Amino acid sequence: MPPSLQTLTTPTLLLLLLTATAVSCSALPPEDGIRILSAEKRIDLTGSIVKVYLTLKVENAPAASDASQVLIAFTPTEAQHLAIVKATRAEGKRKKKTYAPLSVEASDLATTALNGARLYSVLLGAPLKPGEATTIEVLYVLTHSLEPFPAEISQSESQLVYFRDSAVLLSPYHVLEQVTYIKTPSNRIESFTRVDPTSRAGTEVKYGTYKNQAPNSYLPILVHYENNRPFAVVEELVRKVEISHWGNVQITEHYKLKHGGARHKGVFSRLEYQSRPSISGASSFKNLLARLPPRVHSVYYRDEIGNISTSHLRIGSLKSELEIEPRYPLFGGWHCTFTIGYGLPLEDFLFESEDGRRYINLTFGCPLLDTVVDDLTIKVVLPEGSKNPQPVVPFVTEKHLETSYSYLDVVGRTTVVLKKKNVVGEHNVPFQVYYEFNPIFMLAEPLMLVSAVLLFFVACIAYLHMDLSIGKSS
């Protein structure tokens, strides 16, 4: 790897360079004979969330044994902000190309990783035989990876952010040929690191093609560009799903929202904001879109001090859209909390499995589009009397059980609590909670009410027929 390619400006980058050289010098030979024939990295910087699409063409060396996994490496910072990694394997030729989803898991090959780099292994469904080649497509999403600079802006300024990455692909394998594309939301790119060959066309910066990269190469780059997309960050989201076997699923979502971009500084002028909406407060946002299931009903949108009257609901046959406006436009660093609640017909979500158990099929994640959820808690409140709850979630979450009480509960409702950090739109996939429920419990609460009313009447009758006076009234 020729380090002379670098044109570095800042000391941090220099430091990174040193580590990079260190990495490349002491490169470990991969255990198996995998090498990457070509790699294409497309980085999408148009939103507040960074999405990276990797297309890797990997080949197993003829002399090696069968390879069952391919490793992908992330820097420690990236690993920290990594929300999700998804991989698919392309099979077949051009026209008949099919994509088979592959499972990805954090690899425990810590020993092989250098400088704290974290490895994820993509498990190939069918092992790669020696001498064979295949194409793997990887998508990973990074949150909180755009650093606003300047960190504080006034109302009339637009928001500029830094994005840091490597020009070459960080990989434990030998990379024969690699190219990186970075797409920005607007033409305004203040600066970007040049690592020749580097070119820019409109909103796209191209790094590469680089050839013959040694394993664990790293060439830091920095892109400073304009990004006025809403940096909506949900710091905390608690979704509570209450199931009633009388026919309703009630969902309540408590949001703690923040504008995660450059902090607002100084004056907020309503006059400027109203009269020059395009340039004043360009990085602020005043509405959000939530995608709710179809056939949603009784939607409400409120906060601690009451209803928020600015929202619009569009109900469609495939999806419903709820457009919500917080009480005030959100500028950088401003907070806002609110609650959305809605009811859903039970028959769309509750099913009976073959073994007689019931399961509720819900969507994980956050219904707000293009937002990051730092801390997500989903509470599935099962009806009173249900037993043996068992959640099935396609990725790792923290799970525990608790008991919650609602109207007319005696023993309390079993509640499945799922927690996950760093959730993005890619996490909006179905998950299930299986449980056993005897329908006779449905009658408990009506019977309680009936008996209470009955008791009241009996008491009235008894009172009217009793003479409680001590002395005889004349």
Place this chain on the structure above:
Amino acid sequence: MATTALDFLPAPLRSLRLKTKQQELLLRVSTLALIYVLAFAVRLFSVLRYESMIHEFDPYFNYRTTLFLSENGFSEFWNWFDSESWYPLGRVVGGTLFPGLMVTAALLHRLLRALSLAVHIREVCVLTAPFFAANTTLVAYAFGREIWDSGAGLVAAALIAIVPGYISRSVAGSYDNEGVAIFALLLTFYLFVRAVNTGSLAWALASAFGYFYMVSAWGGYVFIINLVPLYVLVLLVTGRYSQRLYVAYNCMYVLGMLLAMQIRFVGFQHVQSGEHMAAMGVFFLLQVFFFLDWVKYLLNDARLFKSFLRITLTCVITVGALALGIGTASGYISPWTGRFYSLLDPTYAKDHIPIIASVSEHQPTAWSSFMFDFHILLFLFPAGLYFCFKRLSDATIFIVMYGLTSMYFAGVMVRLILVAAPAVCLISAIAASATIKNLTTLIRAKSKSPQAASGKTTGSKAAAKGAVDQSLPFQHNAAIALLLGAFYLLSRYAIHCTWVTSEAYSSPSIVLAARGHNGGRVIFDDYREAYYWLRQNTPPDAKIMSWWDYGYQITAMGNRTVIVDNNTWNNTHIATVGRAMSSYEDEAYEIMQSLDVNYVLVVFGGVTGYSSDDINKFLWMVRIGGGVFPVIKEPDYLVNGEYRVDKGAAPKMLNCLMYKLCYYRFGELTTEYGKPPGYDRVRGVEIGNKDIKLEYLEEAFTTSNWIVRIYKVKPPKNRS
């Protein structure tokens, strides 16, 4: 009537036919139940029109304290020192409020929780007033039955269920002391009258507890503790003294006093302050009266008794006058408070206490609001008085006195219409019930008279009247016409009440609604927008300066510390804020620095035409500020005695802090088509100072319709 309906039923069911007495009971209970539901339901307009929320200003404080109570328990609440208001003084909340309302709501909440009904405390608070209003109808029924008959009781319950004067303070969300206090007031009166009628200790004890609840709920208890002795005095003077009265009053007063003194906010005031002296005086008087009665019985000699009477009376009057004189002079008995004076003398507040006079609900009542709040009751009231005088008894004397005194107070202060409402309803109910009863008797008698042709044999009153009817032609028809007229009037009353409730009294005042160009409803939710912004985006220890009206709302909804609030206990502090608002910016900055103010909040209606904004309240700030700090002079803000904001306004007005904060950058905004920029839609003028520069403050937030504007106080400049 029910029998004819039952005739259509099949034979087995007919055996269930009820006796007349049972029928009447059933009819009465179901009517009362319907009235109960009606009283509750009619107050829910505000929830339907807007949402389940707390209204107005004071209820926000009550809500906040209830929340505190339900979260931290009673002893924490009792000892609560609130550092979030009256910065830097703070407020001993536990000792300066009437805890009845909060405790009631918290207990209701706990009860519902115990019944495993998972309701939020806010819903309980919102529905407390309607719930108690519904209970009031039951009390009104019992009271009406006590003073007249059960028919009058039913009519009273129906009238009070929908009387606008009461609804105005008890709609859902109006979570204020009055909501439960009217119930407590009427209950105490009812129990007391019942005790006087029966002479039973049990009822007197019950009325003492009713009084205790009233004291714990509202400062208006002073009305009870003055009306009841006055009533006793009147009975004494009119020679209606009885053992029953003695038992009732003594028990009620002594126990009531002891119980009332348990409320920290009242405490020893109950035996020391001027307002409570009448009750104590009457208490002693009653003892003297009883003693004299006893001596008279023992002596059995008129001449001897007369001289004894003379000596005793002289002694008692001397001792009483001396005690009062010494007590007042030594300061043991505190003089009457300003509020009390202003009740007795309507012009007092205007001259002496601007802070009381500045509140719109403390203004003298206009005729139109009497009409608005009472409608036909205003005509039925004198008629009811006539009936009461015609059948004078201990109970009717009480209701007459209650009616007359409360009517006077209602004339002095708009908000006291509330206290008069139950009395007016009861007295009107007597009129309505008695009239309708008389008319129906006439009609029945007429229809019966052909059968009882001879007429004299029955001997009943109706028949006697029927005999009289023969001499008066068209009486039957006239009675029917009058009856129809009465029903028409009562139905008009019902329509009026419903209309008033839905249109006038169900607005939460914190959310403003207006009609848009296309007839749709436009909601101005600026208050909550601003308060929520404060709550979310200012440092948690920020101090907000605003006029006192918004203090409770800022602490409850914005969760931030305020300098002054609606508990106007410290006039100097309010005057300091008034002074800051009416000073030039640099002077105001010094005041704000001394109070550690971080943000200033003003309410401005110039864009939307919202007229109760700070510019319209500004003269009161000047007056209250000037009352303490003579540097502020009202004439400086007026031009020829006229209050203006346009080019002709006084220079001090154009440059004072309030003007600057309200109109900052307003000069660049076009509010109405065809008008110059900076056109104030409330005052209807183009503002006089369009080039406002702020040196020590900066705009921090303005709501979408400019109704609330928040400014940040800049930190002091570095010393160079």
